[in-house]
Amino acid sequence: MLEVKEIQVFYGDLQALWGITLEVKxxxxxxxxxxxxSGKSTxxxxxxxxxxxxxxxxxxxxxxTEKLPPHEIVELGICLVPEGRRIFPHMxxxxxxxxxxxxxxxxxxxxxxxLWLYELFPILAKRNRQLAGTLSGxxxxxxxxGRALMSKPDLLLIDEMSLGLSPLVVKELSRVIRDxxxxxxxxxxxxxxxxxxxxxxxxxxxxxxxxxxVDQGNAKELSQSDxxxxxxxxxxxxxxxx
Amino acid sequence: xxxxxxxxxxxxxxxxxxxxPLVFHLHSSIMNLLILMFVYITLAQSFNxxxxxxLQFHMGIAAFFGTSAFVTHVLWQQGIPIYLAFLAGTLAxxxxxxxxxxPTLRLKGMFFAIGTIALAETMRIVVSNVWPLTIYMPxxxxxxxxxxxxxxxxxxxxVFACVVIAAIKxxxxxxxxxxxxxxxxxxQVSGINLFKYKxxxxxxxxxxxxxxxxxxxxxxxxxxxxxxxxxLWSFEPIVATAIGGMGTLVGPIIGSFILVILSDIFxxxxxxxxxxxxxxxxxxxxxxYPYGIIGSFYKIQxxxxxxxxxxxxxxx
Amino acid sequence: MEAVIQILAYGIMVxxxxxxxxxxxxxxxxxxxxxxxxxxxxxMFGGYACFFLFGYLKIDPYLSIPPVMVIMFFMGAALYKxxxxxxxxxxxxxxxxxxxLITFGLIWVLDNTAxxxxxxxxxxxxxxxxxxxxxxxxxxxxxxxxxxxxxxLIFVMALHLLxxxxxxxxxxxxxxxxxxxxxISGINVHRTFLISxxxxxxxxxxxxxxxxxxYSISPxxxxxxxxxxxxxxxxxxxxxxxxxxxxxxxxxxIEAASVFFVGASYRExxxxxxxxxxxxFKPEGLFAKGSIVG
Numbered sequence: 001m002l003e004v005k006e007i008q009v010f011y012g013d014l015q016a017l018w019g020i021t022l023e024v025k026x027x028x029x030x031x032x033x034x035x036x037x038s039g040k041s042t043x044x045x046x047x048x049x050x051x052x053x054x055x056x057x058x059x060x061x062x063x064x065t066e067k068l069p070p071h072e073i074v075e076l077g078i079c080l081v082p083e084g085r086r087i088f089p090h091m092x093x094x095x096x097x098x099x100x101x102x103x104x105x106x107x108x109x110x111x112x113x114x115l116w117l118y119e120l121f122p123i124l125a126k127r128n129r130q131l132a133g134t135l136s137g138x139x140x141x142x143x144x145x146g147r148a149l150m151s152k153p154d155l156l157l158i159d160e161m162s163l164g165l166s167p168l169v170v171k172e173l174s175r176v177i178r179d180x181x182x183x184x185x186x187x188x189x190x191x192x193x194x195x196x197x198x199x200x201x202x203x204x205x206x207x208x209x210x211x212x213x214v215d216q217g218n219a220k221e222l223s224q225s226d227x228x229x230x231x232x233x234x235x236x237x238x239x240x241x242x
Numbered sequence: 243x244x245x246x247x248x249x250x251x252x253x254x255x256x257x258x259x260x261x262x263p264l265v266f267h268l269h270s271s272i273m274n275l276l277i278l279m280f281v282y283i284t285l286a287q288s289f290n291x292x293x294x295x296x297l298q299f300h301m302g303i304a305a306f307f308g309t310s311a312f313v314t315h316v317l318w319q320q321g322i323p324i325y326l327a328f329l330a331g332t333l334a335x336x337x338x339x340x341x342x343x344x345p346t347l348r349l350k351g352m353f354f355a356i357g358t359i360a361l362a363e364t365m366r367i368v369v370s371n372v373w374p375l376t377i378y379m380p381x382x383x384x385x386x387x388x389x390x391x392x393x394x395x396x397x398x399x400x401v402f403a404c405v406v407i408a409a410i411k412x413x414x415x416x417x418x419x420x421x422x423x424x425x426x427x428x429x430q431v432s433g434i435n436l437f438k439y440k441x442x443x444x445x446x447x448x449x450x451x452x453x454x455x456x457x458x459x460x461x462x463x464x465x466x467x468x469x470x471x472x473x474l475w476s477f478e479p480i481v482a483t484a485i486g487g488m489g490t491l492v493g494p495i496i497g498s499f500i501l502v503i504l505s506d507i508f509x510x511x512x513x514x515x516x517x518x519x520x521x522x523x524x525x526x527x528x529x530x531y532p533y534g535i536i537g538s539f540y541k542i543q544x545x546x547x548x549x550x551x552x553x554x555x556x557x558x
Numbered sequence: 559m560e561a562v563i564q565i566l567a568y569g570i571m572v573x574x575x576x577x578x579x580x581x582x583x584x585x586x587x588x589x590x591x592x593x594x595x596x597x598x599x600x601x602m603f604g605g606y607a608c609f610f611l612f613g614y615l616k617i618d619p620y621l622s623i624p625p626v627m628v629i630m631f632f633m634g635a636a637l638y639k640x641x642x643x644x645x646x647x648x649x650x651x652x653x654x655x656x657x658x659l660i661t662f663g664l665i666w667v668l669d670n671t672a673x674x675x676x677x678x679x680x681x682x683x684x685x686x687x688x689x690x691x692x693x694x695x696x697x698x699x700x701x702x703x704x705x706x707x708x709x710x711l712i713f714v715m716a717l718h719l720l721x722x723x724x725x726x727x728x729x730x731x732x733x734x735x736x737x738x739x740x741x742i743s744g745i746n747v748h749r750t751f752l753i754s755x756x757x758x759x760x761x762x763x764x765x766x767x768x769x770x771x772x773y774s775i776s777p778x779x780x781x782x783x784x785x786x787x788x789x790x791x792x793x794x795x796x797x798x799x800x801x802x803x804x805x806x807x808x809x810x811x812i813e814a815a816s817v818f819f820v821g822a823s824y825r826e827x828x829x830x831x832x833x834x835x836x837x838x839f840k841p842e843g844l845f846a847k848g849s850i851v852g
Contacts, residue, residue: 048742074744086739088732099732102725103744151744299655345838352593352654356788357837363785364830371823473781477662484659514674521666528659529644 001026001187002047002078002155007056007066009039009046016042018211019056024155029181029188031198031219033228034208040191041083043208044157047189048080049073060155075103077154081161083191085144089133093124096132096143100150109152117146120176138169145173149180156180158190162197170194174201199223248408248491256401263393273389277461279502280396281454285479286486286494287403288450291410292443293480294488297423298347299355301476302362305342306335306448308369308470310455315465319379328456332449339448340441347440350426362476370468378464387463396457403450407491410446419443420489481520485527487534496535560696565814567697573810574710575768579783580790580802581717582761587791588799589734590751591650592642592657596664597787598780600759603668604630604766605683605775606676612683619683619771620705626767627760634759637664638752646748665780672777682774706768713764714803717757721799730754734799782826789833 002024009017017039024030032040045051047058049070058066065073088096097117101110118125121142127135132143141161148156158177162170178201180186192198199205199219207215207227215227222228259276262268268276285303292300314331318324346357378384410416418439421429430436459465479494482501487493501520508516531538579601586594594600604626611622641664645656690701721727729750732740741747769775769783786809794805809829816828 050738050742069746069748070738070741071744071746074742080742082739082742086736088735088739090735091728091731095728095731098725099728099740099743099745102729106744107725147743297655299658346834349837352587352658353792353837355593355658356785356792357834360785360789360830360833363781364827364834367824367827367830480659480662481666514670517670518667518674521663521668521670524663524666525641525660528656528663529641532656 001061002189003057003059004043004047005057005059007043007046007053007058009042009051009053011042016211017046017053020208020211020213022206022213022216024187024189027181027185027187028204029177029190029202031202031205032189032191032208033193033195033198033205036193037210038208039211040208041159042211044080044159044189044191045082047073048078048157050080071103074151074153075105077152078157079148079151079153079155080157081144081148081159083159083163085137085140087132087135087140087143087147090131092129092131093135093143094128096147097124097128097150100147103151106151110150113150113152117149120149120180121146137164138166138173141165141169141173145176153186155187155189158188160191160193162192162194170197177201195228196223199228252401252404252408256397259397260394263390268389270389273393275502275506277389277392277396277457279498280400281458281461282478282482282498282502283400283495284396284403284450284454284457285475286482286498287407288447288454289479290407290483290489290494291419291450292440292447294483294490294493295410295416295419295423296440296443297488298440298443299351299480300358300444300447301355301480302358302360303447303451303479304471304473304475305358305362305365306339306451307455307458307475308362308365308467309338310335310452311459311465311470312369312455312467314456314459315377315379318459319377324460328453328460331456331459332452335448335452335455336445339444343441343444347437347444359473359476362471362473366468366471366473369471373467376464376466384463392457392461395460399453399457403453404491404495406446406450407494411491415439415442423489481524483534485524485534487536487538487540490534490536490540493534493536561818563695564697565811565818567694567699568817569811569814570807571699571703571707571810572813573807574707574714575765575772575806576786576790576809577714577803577806578710578761578768579765579787580794580806581714581799582758582765583784583787584791584794584799584802585717585754585758585761588796589730589754590642591653592645593654593661594637594758595658595661595784596668596780597661597758597762598782598784599665599668599672600630600633600762600780601766601769601783602672602775602777602780603633604763605770606672606681606766607763608767608770609681609683609775612685619685619767620709623709623764623767626763630763630766631756631760634756634762635752637759638755642751642755643748669777669780676777678777680774680776680779681770683770685771688771700772702768702772706772709764709768713761717761718800718803726750726753785826785833786829789829792833793836 004020004022006019006021007017008015008019020039020043032043034040042051046053049065049068053066056066057064060076060078063076065076088099091099097114098110101107101113106113123139124142124146132140135143161173174197177188181188190198190202199222202219204217205219205222206213207222215222215225263273285307288303289300292298310331313334314328317327317330342361346354346361349357410419418434421434422436422439426436455470478501482497483494484497485500486495486497505516505520508519512519527534533541583594583597586592607626607629608619608622611617611625612619641660642657645653648656687701691698692701692704721730729740729745732743732745733747733750737747766775790802790806790809793809794801809832812832813825813829817825820828
């Protein structure tokens with residue numbers, strides 16, 4: 001469904017991505033893991049249209065998207081839940097969700113989608129007139145995901161969902177995402193610092209280092225790989241053969 | 243690091259201007275233009291310190307210029323010799339800068355800019371209401387009006403202003419100001435006392451503007467107090483510096499030349515429309531050459547040196 | 559007592575015009591983070607449009623409002639398309655600085671074009687009802703002033719409704735909060751800004767019509783109105799387009815009171831001093847509710 005081919009991205013004179021290639025197939029949950037600065041967020045932002053690659057291609061459902069503006073990419077069915085939530089603090093929960101349904105195709109189904117979303121995240125229903133800026137971190141994350149879901153995406157991009165959230169909240173959000181994937185065929189590409197969380201949740205994964213893909217594969221296999229163990233679980237874990 | 247090339251060039255240029263009226267007999271209209279250009283250079287360098295280097299857009303330099311010119315004139319009229327009067331005038335504007343600088347320098351970006359415009363405008367309104375009439379010097383002074391002393395005084399001050407800028411650029415102060423302009427938060431985090439440097443920059447700026455005011459007073463002899471504070475004196479230096487190159491030594495000089503001399507020539511050729519052309523030119527420069535003429539020159543230099551050493555940017 | 563009513567009436571009358579001017583400026587500044595120093599010049603242009611429509615086509619100034627606003631809307635769109643949009647890639651700090659410089663250059667271009675085309679003479683629109691005075695509760699008010707007040711109130715309310723009740727309004731408010739997040743929610747941010755800029759300049763045009771009928775216009779007469787716009791926006795607090803309205807009224811009332819006590823020639827100085835005081839002591843604005851975490 002999504003194919004990213006050899007994209008190179010620069011921030012000014014600084015090269016961030018050196019030819020990233022990856023794909024997300026229908027109904028898959030795929031994760032991008034890697035240390036800080038490895039280019040995970042940049043990859044997501046590029047797919048979402050916020051960055052333009054200097055070379056390479058992004059193809060979604062047969063359409064080339066790398067030169068499209070972000071709002072057209074949303075129309076095609078990709079929606080990004082950005083790092084740091086980025087909800088609209090001076091607007092209410094309901095208004096935030098409304099904005100999520102801005103695209104034409106989503107607007108028609110707005111009421112239906114809203115009801116469905118309220119069932120998914122009851123707390124959003126309860127507080128729907130509250131200003132988004134006054135919500136807690138976990139609630140804001142729910143709102144951010146909810147806003148993205150309002151656009152009825154086929155592919156959801158999630159950037160660093162777990163940052164700053166308690167394990168309980170993260171667990172709950174993961175459960176919601178897995179359910180969505182199983183019941184609605186929503187594909188997910190997620191970027192996560194919490195490798196264990198990411199690989200537990202996903203079907204497949206890519207490991208990024210310094211703007212390049214250095215390993216990929218089935219999520220379970222990846223979590224056993226030496227590279228992951230050494231980088232994230234410590235060299236001792238490798239030695240101990242965990 | 244002392245840049246000998248610049249000092250030599252500057253010296254030659256100054257000598258050139260010194261000799262100019264001695265060699266050629268210059269018509270009074272040309273003298274007027276040249277003196278005005280020197281005033282503009284001084285004012286442009288004044289803005290350059292606070293706006294060009296530290297990127298604090300002070301859009302009310304007219305307040306300093308006007309205060310100094312006004313005080314100078316009042317004292318001169320009372321019989322105090324001009325060279326003492328203008329020192330007092332400059333001092334007055336420096337004091338003013340501290341008085342208004344303390345509260346306003348805490349403001350960021352646009353609010354600082356608007357605040358300074360507002361202050362200058364307030365002064366203009368008050369001054370023009372309290373002293374609406376042109377103040378004349380005694381006839382003896384007007385009768386003895388000659389250009390040379392004015393010319394050399396203006397030239398001396400303009401050269402002084404450029405020397406000040408050159409000295410700042412090569413000093414720790416200059417480094418602090420540029421880093422302040424580059425990224426205010428980063429500068430603060432690296433331990434630079436932002437406020438102290440902003441005040442210093444403002445005081446130097448007001449000193450230069452004050453000197454320009456003194457020169458102008460001596461130059462024009464009879465002045466209308468309100469006119470000393472019109473936005474023109476705040477805005478033209480900004481245009482000159484932006485066109486020439488903000489934060490550079492030579493930029494304000496080139497910008498002032500363009501604004502005074504070139505615009506006069508343009509005016510002869512294009513008539514009324516020349517200001518419009520200038521405005522368009524200015525907009526284009528800001529859009530496409532945000533570093534001004536000189537700044538772009540430097541950027542091209544850097545680009546060439548990169549290519550020469552094979553380290554051209556990887557970006558196409 | 560009569561003095562109080564006089565001050566109130568005059569203050570609200572003038573204040574609603576100030577609110578109108580502030581809203582136009584705020585639509586560009588708060589929403590897109592561009593400083594349009596040429597806002598005053600656009601106000602003058604609106605006044606000129608009204609003046610010439612009246613002079614050549616005998617169109618009543620109040621009837622000329624629709625065409626003037628349409629013309630100004632397109633001017634605003636052009637302003638965005640040609641100038642502002644080229645700054646969209648810059649970080650916020652540079653955006654503010656660059657937009658200030660560019661619109662400052664624009665003043666040169668536009669003011670001098672106006673002087674070239676229409677001379678620097680001061681104009682105003684004089685109709686059959688220009689001098690008419692209405693007496694309410696013992697207070698004498700100019701007819702054109704009252705009409706200007708109603709116009710300002712109507713359009714301020716209309717703008718408020720647009721911002722809160724329509725999808726476009728939500729897009730504007732979202733883009734004001736976080737332009738990137740708005741883009742990835744499916745909003746065409748460029749088009750939203752384009753239209754907002756158009757509306758902002760259209761409102762300037764409307765203000766120009768009111769000013770041409772109640773005061774006067776001239777090519778360089780825009781600066782005082784620009785300063786008022788900035789004062790009002792600062793009073794309201796950055797990012798608060800809707801709060802510009804009470805801020806404008808407040809400014810009007812304070813000015814009315816000062817005219818009563820200190821006289822009219824220092825009118826501008828008073829507003830500027832108020833402005834500086836607010837900037838120094840409460841730079842986030844009188845009505846800002848403090849920063850909201852998000």
